[in-house]
Structures are given as structure tokens and as C-alpha cells.
Amino acid sequence: MIVYTLSEQHPSFEDYRALHQTTGWNAKKLYTYDQLYQAICSSWYSISIYDEEKFIGYSRIISDGIYQTFICDVMVHPDYQRQGIGTTVMEALLTHCKNTDLKWIQLSCAKGKQSFYQQLGFTERDPDAPGMMLFYE
Template sequence: MAATADVPDGYALRRDVPTPETFLTLREAAGMPPRSRDGAERGLPNSLFGVTVVHEPTNEPVGMGRVVGDGGTVYQICDMAVHPDHQGQGLGTVIMSAIDEWIAETAPPNAYVNLFADVDGFYERFGFEATRPASNGMFRRTE
């Protein structure tokens, strides 16, 4: 487990799930595939844990991440995003450190923690490794 990262000056880390508006806005700004408002409104309350980073001078949410799963055997880290205007300041590390700390404190032994990485070399420092060739991640989208 990585040590909890210091939050840079001018930012605050909030241990709460993003609102649907924040979720949709940050996903779009970060170039992530869109989600429906209905899906966000239904899904976000079912999160196990979430964090939001706020730019204090503007009180604008600029980063987020959350954990979904069954709360005992499977945890999936998802929706990691930092607004492009605020990237390069270590906010992704702050978000991931808070998530990693929460999982270490709450997950029972031998729980499976997974994620789909879209940034090479970032998640490895938190102990994640590629599953191939032992397994192959897959997905599909609904229409």
C-alpha cells in the first residue's frame, strides 16, 4: 500500500462520492466515455467509497475516484479522473492514495481488487499488475 499523498495547496480532498453533475462533467472533461444521467443517478449511491478533489479558490470539483463492488470479496476502482486544467499536480496520486487507504482499512483478507488502467505506469506503484496472460479483461456497453 502506498502512503497517503499530501494534498497540494489550493485543493481539498473530500471523502464522498461525486454528485451526478460532477461525475458527468469530469468524465467529459477527462475524455472518458460518456455515461447517462439516469445511470449516474442510479449508480453513484451504490458506490462503496468515493473521493472528490475540490479546487479551493473556485470551489469547483476537479478530480474524483470511486470504488464499487460487493464490499467483501470484490472491489473495483473506477471513474478515476482529473480535469485536464488541473493535471500534473499529483491529484491522481492523492485520489488513488485515499482509495488505497480505504481499501486497506476495510477490505477483508484475500479480497479481489481490480481496475481498468488507462494510464501506463500509474497504478503499479499501488501494487497493481497486469493480469495477462493469466486472465483477460473484457467489457461491453449497453445501448
């Protein structure tokens, strides 16, 4: 049985950049990796997961610690996907939320990933109350 190590410490800059590059999320290069790393270091809570010394997964929470909570940047290295690592990371985040008495947890997910989050108890927003966004380029 493979045992992975979870850490509440931020990964190194290089480890973070290498994992983030596997996602394609910064394809337009809107942000530098210095900016992205600064963002994760400003998070309310985060989880890193390792296979021995190899950084293989990450996610974080942005929150005021009381009312507003948003999970973002759920990443699992492609070589480790579909092995339960995303679930492990999410369960760690949700446990932290429960332990701090947060009651409303939000997230946005990539197209086609809804079923993963539904298995963890998330429901889609009511079509009559969709989320909104504003994007500056």
C-alpha cells in the same frame, strides 16, 4: 503549498457532469448523465477532491465489501493533471480498502495509463488469464 480537500461525499450533479465531460467517456451517449450520476451514488465508496470550491477529481469503488473490489472512474480535471491529484485520490481509495481488510483490488485503465497504476503497486494480469467483457449496444 496548495492544499486540496478530499471528501467522501458525492459531488453535485452539475460538478460531476462537468468533470465527466472532460473525459470523453460518454462520447457515444450510451448513458444519460442522470444514469451516470445514479451509478456513482450507488458506489460502495468514493472520493471527491476540491481546490477550494472547485471540483477537480473523483474516483469510486464498486465492491461487496469483502471479496470483490473494483476501482473505476478515476478522473482529474485536465487543468490539474500531472500534479499528484490522481495519486492522492488513489491513495485515499487504497487506504480505505486496507482499513476494511479488502485484499484483492481490481481496475481497468485507459491505454497508456498502466505505468501510473504500476507506481501504486498494481500489476497487469497474466496474459494467460486475461479479463473478459461483454458489451451490448
